[in-house]
């Protein structure tokens with residue numbers, strides 16, 4: 345199945361399951377080298393990052409700690425509201441830790457900027473950003489992601505954790521919005 349319809353929109357397959365899995369494995373190996381001999385504190389951002397994180401950590405050999413958090417900048421639709429909320433769920437000491445923020449996608453970069461500044465204020469040893477997807481042409485933030493799965497054009501995508509109106513997260517691939525037929 346190359347196309348999926350969610351509510352009023354049709355999406356077409358963009359990055360298949362095998363490509364996602366092999367890229368995630370490569371990223372995990374990169375992180376294993378980067379955090380060698382350290383116990384990084386992984387902070388995945390709910391909801392979107394749950395599948396990426398699940399696959400990533402199973403390839404990591406540095407014994408990471410994982411603390412999911414939630415912030416929100418998007419409502420139910422496709423536009424950023426820009427209203428960020430304080431991270432909910434973080435109940436651990438940040439000082440002197442190697443923090444790795446894990447995102448499903450970095451779009452405008454507002455969420456990452458907000459989280460970076462938030463974590464930096466607790467004097468960690470380091471803060472880096474890993475994201476499965478990155479839209480460099482949409483980015484207007486201060487901090488670029490440090491570990492990127494795939495750079496993609498500024499188009500709306502769903503699947504593998506990412507939603508359209510809270511649906512489509514279970515898809516095994518990444519699907520992009522199909523342009524309407526003339």
Ligand code: IMP
Nearest residue numbers: 392450451452453454455500501506507
């Ligand atoms: P930001 O614009 O970088 O702050 O992105 C914030 C959040 O918007 C991401 O973590 C996603 O949850 C969501 N988002 C951005 N682009 C897309 C997309 O193409 N599909 C689904 N969610 C998206």
Ligand code: MG
Nearest residue numbers: 389390392448
């Ligand atoms: Mg997200």
